Amino acid sequence: MKFFDDERVKEIASNIYLLEAPRKGQFPYCHGFLFVGDRNILIDAGAGEDLIISIDRKIGIDTLIISHSHPDHLGTWHILSHRELLLPKEMPDSVHNLASLGERFVGSKARGLYWADTIGTLLKLQPLRKPDGRYSNGDIFDIGSVRIEAIHNPGHLDDHYCFFEHVTGTLITIDIDFTSFGPWYGNPEGRIKLFKDSIREIMKLPYKRVCSSHKFPHEGDATSLFNDFLAAFDRQKEEVYSVIGTGKTLHDIIRSSPIYKNKFLDPFLQYAFEENLVHENLLILIEEGRIIKDGDLYVSLAPAASE
Numbered sequence: 173m174k175f176f177d178d179e180r181v182k183e184i185a186s187n188i189y190l191l192e193a194p195r196k197g198q199f200p201y202c203h204g205f206l207f208v209g210d211r212n213i214l215i216d217a218g219a220g221e222d223l224i225i226s227i228d229r230k231i232g233i234d235t236l237i238i239s240h241s242h243p244d245h246l247g248t249w250h251i252l253s254h255r256e257l258l259l260p261k262e263m264p265d266s267v268h269n270l271a272s273l274g275e276r277f278v279g280s281k282a283r284g285l286y287w288a289d290t291i292g293t294l295l296k297l298q299p300l301r302k303p304d305g306r307y308s309n310g311d312i313f314d315i316g317s318v319r320i321e322a323i324h325n326p327g328h329l330d331d332h333y334c335f336f337e338h339v340t341g342t343l344i345t346i347d348i349d350f351t352s353f354g355p356w357y358g359n360p361e362g363r364i365k366l367f368k369d370s371i372r373e374i375m376k377l378p379y380k381r382v383c384s385s386h387k388f389p390h391e392g393d394a395t396s397l398f399n400d401f402l403a404a405f406d407r408q409k410e411e412v413y414s415v416i417g418t419g420k421t422l423h424d425i426i427r428s429s430p431i432y433k434n435k436f437l438d439p440f441l442q443y444a445f446e447e448n449l450v451h452e453n454l455l456i457l458i459e460e461g462r463i464i465k466d467g468d469l470y471v472s473l474a475p476a477a478s479e
């Protein structure tokens with residue numbers, strides 16, 4: 173298109189563009205999704221400040237929609253603070269205060285302050301202003317050229333949304349992101365079963381392509397991508413199970429870092445996130461009768477083959 177001479181702006185389908193984020197869209201960035209029509213809509217503000225400013229100057233971004241509260245999706249939202257801002261109905265007021273947002277994400281006030289200092293500084297994150305409107309499940313943004321349906325999709329986070337564009341069949345799965353790490357549910361409100369149900373629902377839609385926030389779009393049937401992503405829950409569970417053996421406390425299991433494998437950028441935040449990743453899997457392993465909780469210890473009933 174003539175008004176996009178920037179190679180970071182990639183046409184996904186008619187009137188829909190991917191704004192390619194730095195680091196191929198890996199955290200702390202995320203790709204943006206731009207819809208051009210009677211009004212121009214951008215979903216998420218994590219594609220980099222200069223790119224968003226450039227697009228806004230060229231065509232005007234009328235509306236910024238934030239998909240959920242995670243910092244990589246809020247990104248540099250503030251450079252569009254003069255535009256319409258729409259947030260999910262389920263998004264709590266903690267997004268208006270970084271310390272509160274941190275507390276929500278890592279479970280205590282002290283940890284929350286650390287989160288705000290670390291992640292807030294890394295991303296130069298600004299707390300969100302009050303929105304101009306809220307959207308909820310089933311709402312449709314009709315801008316003439318495209319019709320974008322908001323689909324509430326919790327599990328990753330309570331306020332996580334996906335989007336389905338009806339004219340072109342473009343499904344935007346946000347953080348159902350098909351990365352090799354697998355699903356992420358590392359905040360206290362992250363829930364494996366809900367996340368799985370959300371994935372199984374969204375993959376039934378009659379899409380023609382699938383786009384996530386952290387990978388490049390996939391044309392055509394994405395069943396194998398969805399199934400691999402679902403299978404990664406089991407891989408993560410087995411990784412947790414493999415370190416339990418004859419008995420470990422939650423603290424010991426987290427310290428073993430079965431899921432992050434000590435590769436997260438900050439050890440303190442890694443511990444906080446891995447706590448929920450591990451705990452969610454322990455609950456399922458207990459339910460499956462593979463481990464028991466004996467006082468403070470989690471004990472494997474049939475030790476892993478390697479032990």
Ligand SMILES: [Zn+2]
Pocket residue numbers: 240242328329347
């Ligand atoms: Zn997220």
